[in-house]
Amino acid sequence: MLILASFVFLYYTIWTLLMPFVDEKHPLQSLFPPRVWAIRIPVILLLLGGAVVGSFLSVVMIRSNRKKAAKKAKEAKAK
Template identity: 85%
Template sequence: MLDRLVGLAMLIVATTVFSYYTIWTLLMPFVDEDHFLQSLFPPRVWAIRIPVILILLASAVVGSFLSVVMIRSNRKKALKAKQGKKAS
């Protein structure tokens, strides 16, 4: 039950973000600058900055995770090799 509720919440958030970003980037350039709808959206330059920042942040997190996993794996292999040499 809880997993369905979480899934539904994630779907609603993803749909809302997608709709907001689509309206902001594809429709708002055709709306007059003095229209009240323009006040609901940040300046257009952020339409590029936000995704770039998120991609860089996600790449850093994934790269750090992979580095930690590889370092731990190599330590385990080195420890096993060291124990194998001591046993013989």
């Protein structure tokens, strides 16, 4: 995991910080996507990550409220 994370960090760093100074026709440019994706990819990942975290929290909160409601209904029925 650490090796993969290090590779991704180095690749992205080179892509965003060094490649703008390399000539457009240089063969190294073929190893990287267009520069506009340097912004799009992190934005897409942040939106997807936020959606996943938000969905998870929503499901947990809904289940918790259902359990509380069932417990209250059981207590009311017992009285």
